[in-house]
Amino acid sequence: MITRIGYTQDISGIIALQKANLYDNLSDQDRKMGFVTTPFSEAQLEHLLAEHGIFVAEDQGVITGYTMAGTWKFFSQWPIFPYMESRLGSLSFAGKRVPPEQSFQYGPVCITAALRGSGIFPRLFEEMRKDFASRFPVGITFINRVNERSYAAHTRKLPMTEIDAFEFSGRRYAMLAFDTSRPVIGNSG
Numbered sequence: 001m002i003t004r005i006g007y008t009q010d011i012s013g014i015i016a017l018q019k020a021n022l023y024d025n026l027s028d029q030d031r032k033m034g035f036v037t038t039p040f041s042e043a044q045l046e047h048l049l050a051e052h053g054i055f056v057a058e059d060q061g062v063i064t065g066y067t068m069a070g071t072w073k074f075f076s077q078w079p080i081f082p083y084m085e086s087r088l089g090s091l092s093f094a095g096k097r098v099p100p101e102q103s104f105q106y107g108p109v110c111i112t113a114a115l116r117g118s119g120i121f122p123r124l125f126e127e128m129r130k131d132f133a134s135r136f137p138v139g140i141t142f143i144n145r146v147n148e149r150s151y152a153a154h155t156r157k158l159p160m161t162e163i164d165a166f167e168f169s170g171r172r173y174a175m176l177a178f179d180t181s182r183p184v185i186g187n188s189g
Helices: 008-021 042-050 080-088 120-133 148-157
Strands: 002-005 054-059 062-070 103-111 138-144 161-168 171-179
Touching (some): 080 171, 103 120, 148 171
Antiparallel strands (some): 138 171
8 A cells, every 4th residue: 555646547546436435425324434525526636636736545556545635726616615714814723823825725535435544544644744844834624523533533643623613504614724844643654
């Protein structure tokens, strides 16, 4: 199993994994194991790849996990992100304000169900963190509060701090922040 930056040839594997874990495609029981809510088209994935914003886990040519990250400008095509960005000016992380121009949006992250809990998640996060650390001091993400598995993973396995709780389109979310200069402890890369 390797983790690395994504390439164009990974798109079909990313889309297949996304489809298998998309909230709208899962039963209530399956959703308890985690899910992704934001579907990406092939064109959106190509754009994000051009910005070096996709990282994958691969096992013998099969994409077993991915995470994405990008600018607020890229993510502004989905309504929740401009809303989150508008809230940043009044929020602080580690005692400092978080201006949008000094932060980026991380996520979604998705790991194939059979490999959750295997250590791929922190490795994928670390690949992304190392790459984005030279561009932004702070990363931001949001988690649907119904997705307790994801919330627990981000706050227990990673150095993330909840900086906001908000409601959008009738759903409750937590906004989390992390310092890009802080490596994931125990990661072997």
